[in-house]
Every structure is written in structure tokens, then in C-alpha cells.
Amino acid sequence: MRFDIITLFPEMFAAFLESGVTRRAYASGQVAVHLWNPRDYAQGNYRRVDDRPFGGGPGMVMMVEPLQHCLDAIRAARAEAGEVQPAPVLLFSPIGVTLKHEVVAQWSDSQGAVLLCGRYEGIDQRFIDKHVTHQVSLGDFVLSGGELAAMVMLDAIARLQPGVLNDEGSFQQDSFNPALDGMLDCPHYTRPEVWEGQEVPGALLSGHHANIERWRRDQRLRITASHRPELIDQARAQGLLNVKDEGFLAKNAGKL
Numbered sequence: 561m562r563f564d565i566i567t568l569f570p571e572m573f574a575a576f577l578e579s580g581v582t583r584r585a586y587a588s589g590q591v592a593v594h595l596w597n598p599r600d601y602a603q604g605n606y607r608r609v610d611d612r613p614f615g616g617g618p619g620m621v622m623m624v625e626p627l628q629h630c631l632d633a634i635r636a637a638r639a640e641a642g643e644v645q646p647a648p649v650l651l652f653s654p655i656g657v658t659l660k661h662e663v664v665a666q667w668s669d670s671q672g673a674v675l676l677c678g679r680y681e682g683i684d685q686r687f688i689d690k691h692v693t694h695q696v697s698l699g700d701f702v703l704s705g706g707e708l709a710a711m712v713m714l715d716a717i718a719r720l721q722p723g724v725l726n727d728e729g730s731f732q733q734d735s736f737n738p739a740l741d742g743m744l745d746c747p748h749y750t751r752p753e754v755w756e757g758q759e760v761p762g763a764l765l766s767g768h769h770a771n772i773e774r775w776r777r778d779q780r781l782r783i784t785a786s787h788r789p790e791l792i793d794q795a796r797a798q799g800l801l802n803v804k805d806e807g808f809l810a811k812n813a814g815k816l
């Protein structure tokens with residue numbers, strides 16, 4: 561899996577690629593990340609990558625030519641690495657589909673893509689019309705650039721790769737996993753057993769595996785019903801709630 565990132569701020573990715581549990585995925589090339597700066601493909605002494613918008617108005621627009629030369633170089637590098645079909649080009653944009661587990665799962669099961677991080681007022685529309693195949697948004701707000709969105713998506717993709725997390729079962733227990741039931745995760749506790757008068761729930765200290773599992777399941781039901789009830793409806797519609805789950809929900813209806 562290979563991601564080529566077009567960004568005017570490649571330095572933003574340095575700490576991200578070297579930190580935390582996912583760094584192994586990037587370092588080993590399991591999720592290969594290559595950074596490309598359109599400024600390196602710009603003309604003239606000033607290596608200009610932006611210009612004023614036609615029609616006037618505030619801000620600047622990313623110019624099409626440096627982006628085209630940058631994409632040409634990426635295409636050549638990917639072809640040299642054996643790519644046959646041109647990779648999709650994904651633009652981070654408020655226009656795009658909102659990044660959710662399904663979108664992450666789709667890309668985590670792919671050959672990768674070219675990720676395009678916009679800056680300023682955005683990118684000359686002609687480049688988007690010619691090359692962009694997908695658009696992804698982080699949500700209904702405006703970022704200063706697509707870099708944070710790219711890091712968010714890469715991080716979520718990397719932790720879904722086999723062997724990346726220390727504990728293989730970890731991501732399977734995480735929130736939103738449709739292979740489990742798509743519900744939210746349960747609360748977690750560690751030492752000390754008592755902190756400022758607050759005790760760790762007794763079931764977790766019982767050493768009784770089935771009771772611990774039941775407690776965790778009930779907490780996942782409780783949290784999901786109270787914060788994201790539509791996920792309970794989805795799990796129910798898919799037949800992923802058992803009799804004990806329904807009993808817990810019925811008993812606690814109105815209290816969750």
C-alpha cells in the first residue's frame with residue numbers, strides 16, 4: 561500500500577510518521593508514505609505555487625502547473641515501482657464524503673492513492689476536474705490545509721493493518737468495527753484500584769472471564785445507547801444483539 565502526498569508543508573508529517581504505534585507501519589513500508597512538494601516543481605526564482613483568483617476576492621489559489629508537474633513525477637515513480645493502473649487521486653475538501661469507519665476501511669483495503677492537500681482558498685478547479693477521483697472531508701468545518709486530514713486518514717488506515725497494533729485484537733475491540741457490532745468501546749481502567757475515592761468496577765477485578773466480558777458488553781451497550789442510539793438500531797437490524805443484550809437494554813431503558 562502506497563500513499564503519495566502532495567503538500568506544501570511536508571515538514572508537518574515528520575513527527576507524525578515517527579511517533580506512536582503506527583510508526584512501524586510507515587517505517588517498514590507496510591503503509592508506504594512519500595511526500596511531494598509542488599514548490600519543487602514550480603518555475604522561476606520564487607518557485608511560485610499560488611496566485612490571485614480570477615474574478616477577484618480574498619486569498620490565493622494553488623496554481624495548476626506546479627501541481628501537474630508534481631503529479632507527473634509521482635505517476636512516473638509509481639510506474640517505476642511497478643504500478644500498472646494509475647492510482648486514484650484523493651483531495652481533502654469540505655465538499656467530500658465525511659471520513660467515517662467505512663471510508664477508512666475501504667482505503668485500508670486498497671493499493672493506496674495520491675493524497676492532495678489543498679491550501680489557501682483551494683486548488684485551481686481545472687486540476688480537480690482533470691485528476692481528482694475522490695474527495696474526503698473531516699467534517700463541517702474549515703481547516704487551513706488538507707495535511708491534518710491526510711494524517712488523520714493515514715493514522716486510521718495504519719492501525720487497521722495486520723500486525724501494526726501491539727495487541728492483534730485491539731482494533732477489533734475498537735469503536736465502530738462492523739466485524740464486531742459497530743458499537744462504541746467500553747470504558748477502560750488501570751492501576752491504582754482506588755483513585756480519589758473512585759473504585760475500579762468490581763467485575764474487572766473479579767478474574768472471572770465471562771463476567772468481565774459481560775460487564776464490558778453491557779458498558780458498550782450503555783454508552784452506545786446513550787451517545788449514539790442509531791448504532792444500536794443498526795446492530796439490531798443486522799442481528800448483532802443477542803437476548804442478553806436486549807434484556808440489558810430493556811431493563812435500563814430510560815436510565816442510559
Ligand SMILES: C[S@@+](CC[C@H](N)C(=O)[O-])C[C@H]1O[C@@H](n2cnc3c(N)ncnc32)[C@H](O)[C@@H]1O
Binds near residue numbers: 703
Ligand atoms: C482554507 S481551506 C479552503 C476552504 C475553501 N475555500 C472552502 O471554503 O471550502 C484550504 C484547504 O484545506 C483543506 N480543508 C479545509 N477544510 C477541510 C475539511 N473539512 N476536510 C478536509 N480538508 C479540508 C482543503 O484541502 C482545502 O483546499
